[in-house]
Amino acid sequence: MEIAYYRGCSLHASSNLYDIQIKAVFGRLGLELKEIEDWNCCGATSAAKTDEFLAVALPARNLGIADASGLPEIVIPCSSCYSRLLVSQKKLAEDPALHETINAQLEKKVLGKIKVSSILEVLVPEVQAEGFAGMASKKLDGLKPACYYGCLLTRFPGNVKVPDNVENPQGIETVCRAVGAQPLDWSYKTDCCGAAAVINNTGTSLQLMSRIMKDAIARGANCFVTTCPMCQFNLDAYQDQVGEKYGIKERLPIYFLTELLGIAMGISPELLQLDRHFTDALGLLKELKLL
Amino acid sequence: MSFPIVEFDPEVSQSLLHEVMEQSGQNLQACYQCRRCAAGCPVGEETGVSPDRLIRMILLGEKEEVLNNQLVWKCLACYTCGTRCPNGIQTAKITETLKQMCKQAGLAPAAPKIDAFHHSFMSATSHFGRFNELEFMGLYEMENTREAIKRGDWKAIAKEMKDQAKLGLTMIKKKRMHMGLEKVKKMSEVKGLYNKAKARSKDR
């Protein structure tokens, strides 16, 4: 099956390992990703904070290109891009005048047809389908992840229908269980890690991350799993600083969900580029004899 | 025993309230101060102003404080308040509006680094249509340093340089630093959107 794909800036740059993993895992699942052509930055949090028009118009250009692809669905792995495109599509459907103004600027018009999906909306039904067990033969026994969603997968600045429970989503857990990991119940799965603030308001972000870390550790987690490249980068790159400042000795790998799927499917850690984590991601897998 | 008296000028408060309601699209009058938003706000404690307080300040017409407080700038747009509010009030939309009102009034931002961040992000994406981390960091640090020099805050400059250099080096080591230019081919179309945005904000 073919699915349109919006990578966004992060998956083209500092988190391009996530892009590589997604392609490898989706390939095994028989899903072919068609990256939309000549896409632009969605504007992320900054557009929303500085200019209301751009916050809708920048994602809209991508929606127009996606609609023109003729494909029924587009998958957007980055939570921020996903949120922005989905909210823009919704806003344009509700505001015909704005829809017209923006479409007048675009070569490929927004038709509002394509279904905007998070990576979980694609993966959850896949792991529940018959035949998945045969594709993921390695059971990730001993892996006890704290499944971390962050803000933007379930909370939207508009009236968007959320495909999971808002306060206690289960999508990541469902995928983890399907590959034999034992996800834990914990309290901070949708709390903000302050990724957008880590450069400009570091203290706040470190404090938010310390709360997330402490709860996960207290529950007995030995790793985190996330689907958002910004949460992954934040918790991964700044974990030492958080630990030093808040007296946390433990260091937990921050896995992308595609890394667990990849390992379970027998994809090599080299291909998944697991050595590119800031906080060691290979040690735990070796210790649990999963590599 | 004496009690502080709340000063309330309906004319001032009405015009502020309506301006914020109109621009943010949020019905602030529906707020009944239940503070569900405050319980979930990750920065309310630190900023000293929780979403419910901000709304109250607007209703009371405390314009100066409304435009000059840390929540307006430190709001993380996590949307916790709006998701939990029984009346559907999105405070993140209110803080966005207030930031823009603050700019329009020519006031200095209460948190200049945060302002520089979003400003640099938008100018970086306006050049090539995509976000290039290195270009962004260059722009952001330039703006930031300029502000710090104006304040004569050399300590802040030294710390910033040290922190960013450390992160940059680790990123290079972990091959997480992208060395290449990401660019939209049809830049005229993207520029058109930026120009349209500028024209619209002038009209307002």
Ligand code: SF4
């Ligand atoms: S949750 Fe809503 S109604 Fe309650 S105090 Fe906050 S803004 Fe007001």
Ligand code: SF4
């Ligand atoms: S969106 Fe802003 S005001 Fe609302 S809870 Fe998050 S940080 Fe607080």
